[in-house]
Amino acid sequence: MKAARLHEFGGDFVVEEVPTPEPGAGEVRVRVGGSGACHSDLHVRAGEIPVHLPALLGHENAGWVDAIGPGAEGFEIGEPVVVFGGWGCGRCRVCLGGQEQLCDTMRWGGIGPDGGYADYMVVPSTRHLLAAGDLDPALAAPLTDAALTPYSAVKKALPRLVPGTTAVLVGAGGLGQYGLQFLKLLSPATVVVVDSSADKRRLALELGADQVVDPADADAMEQIKAASHGEGAAVALDFVGADATMRLGASSLGPQGLFVLVGLAGGSFPFSFFSLPVQATLTSSSWGSRNELEEVLAMARTGRLVSTIERYPLGEINDVFARLAAGQVQGRAVLIP
Ligand SMILES: [Zn+2]
Ligand SMILES: [Zn+2]
Structure with a gap:
């Protein structure tokens, strides 16, 4: 062969x-x-x-x-x-x-x-x-990672995303675009997408983001806080994983917020009593399970996943x-x- x-x-x-x-x-x-x-x-x-x-x-x-x-x-x-x-x-x-x-x-x-x-x-x-x-194999193949990985990350966040809450998604590349879609399809939360690329921010708006933020803006954090009605995000998902994105994601949380690290850029973030909102939870998310892949395929079959x-x-x-x-x-x- x-x-x-x-x-x-x-x-x-x-x-x-x-x-x-x-x-x-x-x-x-x-x-x-x-x-x-x-x-x-x-x-x-x-x-x-x-x-x-x-x-x-x-x-x-x-x-x-x-x-x-x-x-x-x-x-x-x-x-x-x-x-x-x-x-x-x-x-x-x-x-x-x-x-x-x-x-x-x-x-x-x-x-x-x-x-x-x-x-x-x-x-x-x-x-x-x-x-x-009847899923086209060429379309189904990348779902096994590019869609499954963000799906699993979003699922970890879903119990916290009740009506009135805000989710911050950092990095609207290939995986982040799926993450955004899952957030909008599966939760009632306001979704704020942070990306330094104007093209990616435009695409995020097309995919349903409620608000987009350029992290280079001096008031980026104020924009995020305003979008979350001043209370901070319930969840932040970082699809980049650099020092700066981790800091921004974690800082956008409200009390008891959840930070999910997906991106593999290898960054780090100081964990101390005062470096995070009170009782925040930090976790990573790696790939997804077979059951979750079955759920992703089911969602793809509905035709609602771009x-x-x-x-x-x-x-x-x-x-x-x-x-x-x-x-x-x-x-x-x-x-x-
Ligand atoms: Zn892969
Ligand atoms: Zn084993």
Whole structure:
């Protein structure tokens, strides 16, 4: 089969012929219909996330069941499927609780085990497959991370977002745009989007933001406080994760507010009694669960989720990653083998 593999950190992907993998006991081979080109893979390519070389990346996948290993049950050959990428051990406390993406083993399909930048990929268990139904695989693939990750973050916030409250969302890039949509679709809160890009602020307004704020404005914090009727936000979601965005997000909270860190920029924020609104809660949110992916797919099927994708042949993977690195991809780039 054709695969795009990474042979050295910092190098280009090499599109080459490799043996088509055979599914073992309990495993399923999926013919890849689309694999989302994710920003995380820029970090993997740079060697910041350790994987074995040569590495076959691609952790946002959908396609069709192509071959079924001995004992694997529940799916038919040819059935369209979405691949849940958080492959945990299946036996520990978090896995048994349905949160396999948080398992210590960190076996993520496409970051470690071979992923979907190829004609085919092997999924180690049918429990990682969800029926795609009539969702286009190229559209469904990025939902497994680009939509699932913000969905899981927003779900953590939903119990606090009662009528009259305000949510602050920092960073309206690919994930933030989904986060904004979930906030507007699932909560009655006023949603304030903070982004330094005028284009992103305009797009956020189109996607339903109640107010947008340029963090470069001298009175940015006053604008946020005014939007929350002076009481501060009930929730702040940071899709950037830099020092400045974390400080801004946490400072926008009211008493007992919740700060959810999603972005991987690696920033930090001092935690002390007086550095935060009283009894604020800080947490991070990493990917999402299989149940949450099922919920995201259900929402996609309603047609109310706006997803912008750009399709590229797998052979153009190096051009796609160059454009990703340069911030030139508008929605989500999906590689089609
Ligand atoms: Zn991803
Ligand atoms: Zn586990």
